Amino acid sequence: METMKRTTTCGALGKADAGKKVTLNGWVNRKRDHGGISFVNLRDRYGTTQVVVDSDASEALKAVAGELKSEFCVAIEGTVRARPDSMVNPDMATGEIEVVAADIVVLSKCEGLPFQIEDETDAKEELRLKYRYLDLRSGGMQRRIKLRSNVAFAVREYMIGEGFYEIETPTFIKSTPEGARDYLVPSRLYPGKFYALPQSPQLYKQILMVSGFDKYFQIARCYRDEDARGDRQPEFTQIDIEMSFVSREDILTMIEGLMGHVFTKTMDVALPATFRRIAYDDALELYGTDKPDLRFAMEMQDFAPYVAGSTFQAFKDALATGASEQAASAARGITVQGGGVKALVVPGKADYSRKQLDELEAAAKIYRAKGMAWMKVVAASGDKTGTGATAGEPGAPALEGGASKFFAGNAAEIISGLGAKVGDLILLVADSKRRTANIALGAVRTKLGRDLGFCDPKRFEFAWIIDFPMFEYNEAEAKWDTAHHMFTWPQEKYHDTLESDPGSVKGDLYDLVLNGFELASGSIRIHDPVLQKRIFKIVGFDEAEGDKKFGFLTEAFKYGAPPHGGIAPGLDRLVMLMAGETSIKEVIAFPKNSFAVSPMDDCPNEVDQKQLDELHLSIRYPEK
Helix, strand or coil, X not given: CHHHCCCCCCCCCCHHHCCCEEEEEEEEXXXXXXXXXXXXXXXXXXXXXXXXXXXXXXXHHHHHHHXXXXXCEEEEEEEEEECCHHHCCCCCCCCCEEEEEEEEEXXXXXXXXXXXXXXXXXXXXXXXXXXXXXXXXXXXXXXXXXXXXXXXXHHHHHHHHCCCEECCCCCCECCCCECEECEEEECCCCCCCEEEECCCCHHHHHHHHHCCCCEEEEEEEEECECCCCXXXXXXXXXXXXXXXXXXXXXXXXXXXXXXXXXXXXXXXXXXXXXXXXXXXXXXXXXXXXXXCCCCCCCCCEECHHHCCCCCCHHHHHHHHHHHHHHHHHHHCCCCCCCCEEEEEEECCCCCCCHXXXXXXXHHHHHCCCCCCEEEEEEECCCCCCCCCCCCCCCCCEEEECCCHHHHCCCHHHHHHHHCCCCCCEEEEEEECCHHHHHHHHHHHHHHHHHHCCCCCCCCCCEEEEECCECEEEECCCCEEEECCCCCECECHHHHHHCCCCHHHCEECEEEEEEXXXXXEEEEEECCCHHHHHHHHHHCCCCHHHHHHHHHHHHHHCCCCCCCEEEECCEHHHHHHHHCCCCCHHHHCCCCCCCCCCECCCCECCCCCHHHHHHCCCCCCCCCX
16 A cells, blocks of 8 residues: 555645646546546545546556446546646636546445435435445535534533533443433343443533532533434433533523634634523413524414404313413412413415415424414405405405404404514414413424525524423322423522422523524532432432432532532534534434434344343343
8 A cells, every 4th residue: 555655635736736746545436538538536535636547548547447436446646737727627626636647556446336425415314324334425424524523623622721621421320310211231240230321421420510620521422212203313422511619691601602612613603792591481482492493583472362352262262271270270289371372473475375374284283283273464455244354444454364254353453463464474373271372383483484494504593591490290190390300400589489389480490592403401400418309309209219319419419519500512413503404313423213223234233142141131022
């Protein structure tokens, strides 16, 4: 290899290099033959260079060039030659030059490809994952993996600069209840006992705070044994962060600085110095989700004030039922919202077809909505009856179609109150549970944002969601659960009413959202063992069980634990959004498919009986 070892890369040569003798190593990206002249586009991870085998080349060289096929790995020696101005390729970084080949050595051949390696392939995902080593050669994957590397470096650069230590925590840990199922690792030395792979380094990073390392971070591998759903991976990477002697605002400010540095350093994109803060309750009311996409406005509005003046009985029933359920819950000491009717004004879309409206309604029904009503804002042509436009002066805004006949008596009030204009579409969802109405119409808003082209992948709109509920009531088990996890510090003003009114308690929790995705979740932690036991008791977590599962943490808290808090941005999701992608598989070198399987190496796989015997395990297969 020494005689044909590369002296430069396929992305480095320019006009100033004309006349130089060089050696290139790489893969044949494309080959073209034109009247005795061969053109070979040679590719490596740095770029592509055009290589020419001229008509006066030796027969031996022409013979080797004639055998070249896509993805042959080759070494080429030659001389850099400037292209004539008329033949410069402005789409190539090396488009001003070409290399005139003097020698070509085939380092290895390539069999017939399962799919063409292009900048962005249209091959099926399963095929791409089976031949991931080929997929990773594509320009798109090369760029995204490079971006991921640059982001990880920028994170380390910023965190170290801010005085953080990068500290590794164990991969084999004690199994603790953290929401998802643990991946378990059997111990050969201790039959019947297991290690768990960490869902996050949560407990260890809190112990590091007790240990006096007041600024910790780690680019941490995490594992969750979840059922196949959405864009999840069984193993993922997060930027794990914990700090001592801080308030919520300290952590939010630090993350704003981190994101600003990462985007400037890797993409030359300037972010605002501070991100918008939105209370959890407001996020649900305005956007129907705690991870709103703020690249477009279209906020939801309360339609309940207009129901009493209508003849729409379904809406009236939803509010009445919600009020009854709210009163019944209050009698049991449980706070619930009651019913709700929410409206969304879609600018300029009164021309939506029935098919399009049905598709929007289907999106709402996924989230338990019983249906979705609609009305169009039109210019009135005078009094009408039946299902036509509601009464109004000619030319004034009026309601038409859908549910408009139920609102003939207060159409003008509705149009004015909602700020609707002629040509707009009004969408309505009602439910006896206000949360359901919010979430269902929020799903419609999200779909509209995509359908109408409002979600520019090159625009980045961050926001903090704050003031999350600390607890949520579990109707099935008639008990309170923590909304996030049991180590969250309840906001100070609720400490006296924790046990008497859990439903009203807000935790010192915060999520960072970007373009409709949750990017990070964090909280100020409990450092007081007495307060921790109160939380355990509220959620019905037996103190003995708490000691068994988390005793090493609560024991550590007895020895001068500092106030502390943290957060963990998802690295995979961050890079995905920066790259303008919608799947984290596009920014992970070797992801699993949607069923947690790797088609490339057939993982997970069966193991030998000898291995099972060493681990004192036997397999019990599910009954067919």
